[in-house]
Amino acid sequence: MAVATSPVNGFSVDVEDWYQVADFDAVVAFSDWDRYESRVARNTDRILALLDEAGVTGTFFILTWNAERHPDVVRRIAAAGHEIASHGYAHRLIYEQTPETFRADISRAKATLEDIVGTPVLGYRAPSLSLTGRSLWALDVLLECGFRYDSSVFPIRDALYGLPTAERFPHVIHRENGRELVEFPITTTRLLGRNLPLGGGGWLRVFPYAYMRWGMRRVNREGQPAVVFIHPWEVDPEQPRMRTAGRRGFSTHYVGLGGTQTKIRRLFRDFRFGPMRDVLGLG
Ligand SMILES: [Zn+2]
Numbered sequence: 001m002a003v004a005t006s007p008v009n010g011f012s013v014d015v016e017d018w019y020q021v022a023d024f025d026a027v028v029a030f031s032d033w034d035r036y037e038s039r040v041a042r043n044t045d046r047i048l049a050l051l052d053e054a055g056v057t058g059t060f061f062i063l064t065w066n067a068e069r070h071p072d073v074v075r076r077i078a079a080a081g082h083e084i085a086s087h088g089y090a091h092r093l094i095y096e097q098t099p100e101t102f103r104a105d106i107s108r109a110k111a112t113l114e115d116i117v118g119t120p121v122l123g124y125r126a127p128s129l130s131l132t133g134r135s136l137w138a139l140d141v142l143l144e145c146g147f148r149y150d151s152s153v154f155p156i157r158d159a160l161y162g163l164p165t166a167e168r169f170p171h172v173i174h175r176e177n178g179r180e181l182v183e184f185p186i187t188t189t190r191l192l193g194r195n196l197p198l199g200g201g202g203w204l205r206v207f208p209y210a211y212m213r214w215g216m217r218r219v220n221r222e223g224q225p226a227v228v229f230i231h232p233w234e235v236d237p238e239q240p241r242m243r244t245a246g247r248r249g250f251s252t253h254y255v256g257l258g259g260t261q262t263k264i265r266r267l268f269r270d271f272r273f274g275p276m277r278d279v280l281g282l283g
Pocket of ligand 1: 014016021087091126127128
């Protein structure tokens with residue numbers, strides 16, 4: 001059982017559909033998204049049911065392209081007491097955009113979500129955690145657009161993302177003119193001088209649950225909150241199969257899909273979770 005005095009961790013869901021992931025963007029054009037079977041509403045409902053069963057609330061970073069087609073899903077998430085946050089509009093990686101196109105994407109994304117739920121959207125998570133050393137300018141654009149916190153920095157080294165020298169736990173990033181953005185980095189644990197990824201997503205699916213539990217306990221023993229992220233397509237073992245090698249030359253997209261729900265239930269049993277806004281004291 002979760003110990004009552006241990007830190008409350010952030011639980012987060014990046015609300016995108018099975019064909020909208022960066023691993024598939026060489027074979028799935030944004031202009032064709034409407035041609036693929038939409039499974040995001042049903043899969044989001046599966047996650048809402050898991051949260052409800054455990055009495056847990058979390059943060060949903062919603063891709064606004066989906067919110068426009070399923071505003072009822074966004075309202076259901078908000079009505080269940082979860083935080084609504086932004087995963088951008090079109091799932092384009094930050095470092096493949098200009099500051100101008102990024103600004104247009106996230107300002108449309110934020111305004112549309114706020115129209116649907118009627119409350120301010122404070123948090124942002126970049127598609128494929130694409131806030132790296134190449135795209136730190138995005139922090140200023142997030143501030144300009146009214147975001148209060150970001151959760152896109154992963155303090156590891158990876159071919160697609162990562163900022164290995166970044167701080168590991170929630171902190172305030174100071175930008176010019178006294179402006180401040182809170183960063184909730186994707187969780188790592190440290191072993192033999194290296195940061196090991198915890199996070200969720202592929203790491204939760206590929207590795208045994210014991211790895212996640214070991215790492216999160218170490219983080220919480222440091223007195224720090226972790227953040228776990230998952231995607232609706234990760235609780236959907238029946239989703240269509242796409243033939244592609246992914247951006248790294250391999251893809252973990254279909255690995256361990258059948259075990260995700262069990263692992264989430266175990267996380268909810270072993271740790272305390274809440275919306276990231278509350279963990280950061282921005283609620
Ligand atoms: Zn995503």
